[in-house]
Amino acid sequence: MVISAARVRSLGTLTVLSLGLLACGGDDSSSAATAGSTGTTTMTSDTEATSGTDSETGEALAPTWYQEVAPLIAAKCDGCHIDGGIAPFSLTTYEAAKGWAPLLADTVEAGTMPPFLADDTDECQPRFGWKDDLRLSDEEQALIRAWADAGAPEGDPSAAAPLPEPPKIGLDDADERLTIPSGVTIDGKEDRFICFSVDPGNGVLDQWISAFQINAGNSKIVHHVLVYIDEDAASVDVADENGQFDCFGDAGVDGNVSLMGAWAPGMAAFRAPDDVAYRVPAGARLIFNMHYHPTGSGPEVDDSTSIDLKYFEGLPNYVGILSFAGNDSKARADGTGLQPGPNDDGGEPVFKIPAGVADHEESMVVKIGEDFPDVRIFAAGSHMHYVGTDLRVRIKRANPKPDEPAEECLVHTPTWDFSWQRVYQYDAGLDEVPVARAGDEILVDCKYDNSLGNPFVMRALAEQGLDAPVDVYLGEETLDEMCLGIFGIAVKLSDVL
């Protein structure tokens, strides 16, 4: 069976520089999300029960570690802030956490921790919440601030509030595990990006995958994993005898490559909505794009990063596809494509982020082609490189149905961070999620800070041996930029056969 899914991957007429990009990875709603809400509930009820007011002075009592703070930290931070975890310090005990209190309050208020970039803002209120939402509510942020301001009181260990169950990360019903073919040693100071070509062993038959879990082999150094479906097995030709090759933000090979999913520490399994499955065509390979972050204290080996796969029985009614919109470098006569913006020098719109400019914007409009099938958008995310700071994706409908907004925001990542890219999965059923149809427009708005005030620019320049910002254009290299909305979409199998 041949599916022209490649057609569906780019929504409309846009140019996709590299289908290899990024992302996915909504998770299993029953795991981290449950732990998160358990933590929240515990926290709230305990706040009422134990904080209250001082009976003599009438002053509000500060929250304490054992009564209010520990359950919240366990639910929202312990996926990474544990001994041997990816984060640089543990937050699992009072002794370990207390010295960090002011910084914890700062980072949760700034929204930089936990790393969950999708946010509800004045400019964007998606219709649904997200599965496995790590964000802290305003009350939870205020609780950490109040604890820090009070000098991080310990509270009473003998009356400690129960901690939520740790998130259930694994895919307990997996059918198969595929592991990287060789080991790699990570040392020194620089991050490294290495791709592995992995044989899924489906020489003659298509595989349909309904769920997967990416497992970091050595969690001290595995910062991020992207898994691509390499339909033409192009990675076989570029990989060395260990199945490895160099790559940066994408799959590192040309041809028919599509992203299947992304993983960052703490993420649970990805489960496609019911009746949706991803296709790995017969003869394809998987490419693991590994982002390694050295510990700074000696060499570490990773030889066991893997993916667990759950196969779909039979054929699904919907094909799951990671799709992209944006990265447009030209304005079109019909008003779509690259939009006029600041720093265009008066002429045609150009995608150029001038050196030193701290508040540059690029916007694109992508019209979904007339022969396009209806797509259900069950997940959304964004992709930029190091200069990008903010990305928002909206849809404007040509002919909205009675119960549909004419325009809605799909996702906003107002504090973009290249290290934490993923696609966020709506906490809603396939029959509820936003639908995009032929004639609808996808609007992608990107903001950039190409000045030394942007710490990611500083770091990227340093890695390239440069000491001042350079003009940045659309492209695939570290110091190029992108402006891309990413979508987990489901298309009727009968529409793409």
Ligand code: HEC
């Ligand atoms: C998904 C993994 C993950 C989760 C969940 C997480 N962190 Fe982090 N945290 C990290 C990593 C990794 C770093 C190191 C800096 C970096 O790479 O961004 C870090 C760094 C920090 C820092 C130091 C920041 C700085 O500017 O140096 C603080 C403070 C922090 N985290 C607090 C928290 C708190 C509080 C939570 C929970 C409410 C949390 N983190 C949840 C991974 C995580």
